[in-house]
Amino acid sequence: MSIPRTHSRSGSRANELSHSMKSKSQSNKTTFDCAGTSFTVDSHYQFIKQIGHGAYGVVVSALDKRTNTKVAIKKIPKAFEDLIDAKRILREIKLLNYLDHENIISILDVQKPPARTGYEDIYIITDLMETDLHRVIYSMQELSDEHIQYFMYQMLRGLLYMHSGGVIHRDLKPSNLLLNKNCDLKICDLGLARGYDNERDDNLTEYVVTRWYRAPEVILNASHYTKALDVWSVGCVFAELLGRSPLFPGEDYLDQVQRIIAVLGIPSQEDMAFIGNESAKRFIKGLPKRQRVPWSTLYAKANPIALDLLNKMLVFNPNKRFTVEECLSHPYFEGLHNSEEEPTAPVQFDWSFDDFTPTKPLLQSMVYEESLKYHPL
Incomplete structure (x- = not known):
């Protein structure tokens, strides 16, 4: 590891075991399997390998072919089974949208769900770190x-x-x-x-x-x-x-x-x-x-x-x-x-959204709204 003079916003995951992958394209989506988990994401993301498996789901690295940069894709399956966990995921999406700083992970994309409600999985795309x-x-x-x-x-x-x-x-x-x-x-x-x-x-x-x-x-x-x-x-x-x-x-x-x-x-x-x-x-x-x-x-x-x-x-x-x-x-x-x-935030984060009793349809609708920031209608 070296100490650079300037910050770099790019990165790649090294020395990780590769996992088998099957890929197929369908219209503007691509589907691939990784470690027993099926991913369906926009077709401009090209699977590279699995990089993590946490409490919330599987994380893979992928190439964003539009920008030729590597990203991390986290799939959170059955995201709304636990409403408290789902609210935390929503909170994190909103916070990462707001916190624009090079020492805080950047959210690059939230995949648009197939409908406003009724879906189960959430896909979040962020910076790739090693x-x-x-x-x-x-x-x-x-x-x-x-x-x-x-x-x-x-x-x-x-x-x-x-x-x-x-x-x-x-x-x-x-x-x-x-x-x-x-x-x-x-x-x-x-x-x-x-x-x-x-x-x-x-x-x-x-x-x-x-x-x-x-x-x-x-x-x-x-x-x-x-x-x-x-x-x-x-x-x-x-x-x-x-x-x-x-x-x-x-x-x-x-x-x-x-x-x-x-x-x-x-x-x-x-x-x-x-x-x-x-x-x-x-x-x-x-x-x-x-x-x-x-x-x-x-x-x-x-x-x-x-x-x-x-x-x-x-x-x-x-x-x-x-x-x-x-x-x-x-x-x-x-x-x-x-x-x-050492920049400071230009405005205070608005926490008013957080004051609600979570239900599955409401949380699904709120995550859907967040995805529209990256996929305008």
């Missing part, structure tokens, strides 16, 4: 301080755009940070994202952020979140880059809290003021007294300036945690930070 940060961290790839600095800068740069538009990601972790050979990084998976200016009673106690990357306020409070929770998650990713292992691999909620306190020490009365749950406060007060572990003890070979930034991000009290803007201005990013090249 791998994700989780795979890189746990590979044999050497990671220099320059690599880590560049990855962190891009994460924060993309997050600045999100936060400025009124969006909290809420699920930042290494596998949601995509990379290519040029070390370009793009944030993905925004299905759990929410706004922070006009929080409604939106079932905020639902699953938010893979446990190891959850901020203390999410574990202990879970009633009101701020942008600070994303900074904590990025701080956890930062530590994982430095140590090539997760910092707080909790086995459950209580273990997660204990692991955090084992490193940061028992919080002061003042720093627990944000916790609304009295039983959570009693639990913490009942833990054995722990002194803070210096970051230099955990990461003896790390750049001291990097550890100073880490110390500003992994702060128990969210009100004292660095903001994304403060992180970007930190000396660790000297030579990269330039406020003129």
Whole structure:
């Protein structure tokens, strides 16, 4: 991996096993089979190979013959069986339409369904990236301080755009940070994202952020979140880059809290003021007294300036945690930070669409409407 001077928006998936494929064209559509899944997409997409298989469906790489660029096509079969999941997919489509930034994955196309309602599958076409940060961290790839600095800068740069538009990601972790050979990084998976200016009673106690990357306020409070929770998650990713292992691999909620306190020490009365749950406060007060572990003890070979930034991000009290803007201005990013090249969102994201009770026909109709942005009638 090399550190480029400029961002590159192209990429290809390398070293993946190819899968057998059958292809046939029908009018303006082409159909191919991959790993037991049948894809039917616009005929200008030419199948290359399978690149992933997640909880929501199969992802393949394809060539867009109109532009001669490689793209990723995700098929979400039976997308409307679970209405909560379907609403998350709709939310992600709307957010990716809005978040126009080179460090956030771009949605290039939503295939137009055959009708406004009654269909089952969703096809989303995005930028093609080669791998994700989780795979890189746990590979044999050497990671220099320059690599880590560049990855962190891009994460924060993309997050600045999100936060400025009124969006909290809420699920930042290494596998949601995509990379290519040029070390370009793009944030993905925004299905759990929410706004922070006009929080409604939106079932905020639902699953938010893979446990190891959850901020203390999410574990202990879970009633009101701020942008600070994303900074904590990025701080956890930062530590994982430095140590090539997760910092707080909790086995459950209580273990997660204990692991955090084992490193940061028992919080002061003042720093627990944000916790609304009295039983959570009693639990913490009942833990054995722990002194803070210096970051230099955990990461003896790390750049001291990097550890100073880490110390500003992994702060128990969210009100004292660095903001994304403060992180970007930190000396660790000297030579990269330039406020003129760190765009913010021109307008706030409109969350009003999200305030509805999902039904299958309504969600199908809303996804259909999104597809019309790419396939006008």
